[in-house]
Amino acid sequence: MRAFLTVGSTKFDALVQTALSRAVLDSLNRKGYTELVIQCGGSDFELASSISQDEVFSVLRNGIDITLWRFKPSLNDEYERADIVISHAGSGTILDVLRLGKPLIVVPNPTLLHNHQEELAEALSTLGHLQSSSVSDLARAIETFDSTALVSFPLFDGSRFSRILDEEMGFK
Numbered sequence: 576m577r578a579f580l581t582v583g584s585t586k587f588d589a590l591v592q593t594a595l596s597r598a599v600l601d602s603l604n605r606k607g608y609t610e611l612v613i614q615c616g617g618s619d620f621e622l623a624s625s626i627s628q629d630e631v632f633s634v635l636r637n638g639i640d641i642t643l644w645r646f647k648p649s650l651n652d653e654y655e656r657a658d659i660v661i662s663h664a665g666s667g668t669i670l671d672v673l674r675l676g677k678p679l680i681v682v683p684n685p686t687l688l689h690n691h692q693e694e695l696a697e698a699l700s701t702l703g704h705l706q707s708s709s710v711s712d713l714a715r716a717i718e719t720f721d722s723t724a725l726v727s728f729p730l731f732d733g734s735r736f737s738r739i740l741d742e743e744m745g746f747k
Contacts, residue, residue: 576658577658580660581662598714
């Protein structure tokens with residue numbers, strides 16, 4: 576099984592470093608994952624110097640085949656190939672993954688201004704669409720994650736915005 580971790584276009588050193596920790600790798604292993612793909616962006620972590628902008632780096636740790644790279648034009652293929660996605664709590668990433676119906680654990684980046692990721696993660700976790708975790712609790716979150724308990728995210732309705740706008744403007 577394949578886990579995909581993404582930090583998006585930002586730096587999230589703590590998340591990438593924690594994903595490479597024995598505790599997280601052991602949790603993934605116990606849950607049956609044999610592969611971990613990490614999109615590490617501009618993060619600085621123990622293996623960062625091994626990865627240039629256009630390079631892929633692979634290593635085997637704790638029975639997990641780990642592949643790391645910095646950026647790709649699109650992550651959709653990675654989302655689709657993943658059995659689980661672990662991500663920063665960026666709204667674009669969350670929406671992309673939930674619309675694909677993929678199990679998702681989000682880890683808000685507390686270093687961001689106003690910690691808006693925390694609010695979004697908690698709201699969607701409360702609704703049952705994903706599981707929210709902190710960096711320090713990621714190993715436990717993986718161990719206790721039950722994707723069968725997730726509530727399906729509503730399908731995209733492109734006409735909804737225009738209906739709301741029409742109602743607000745008094746056209747209906």
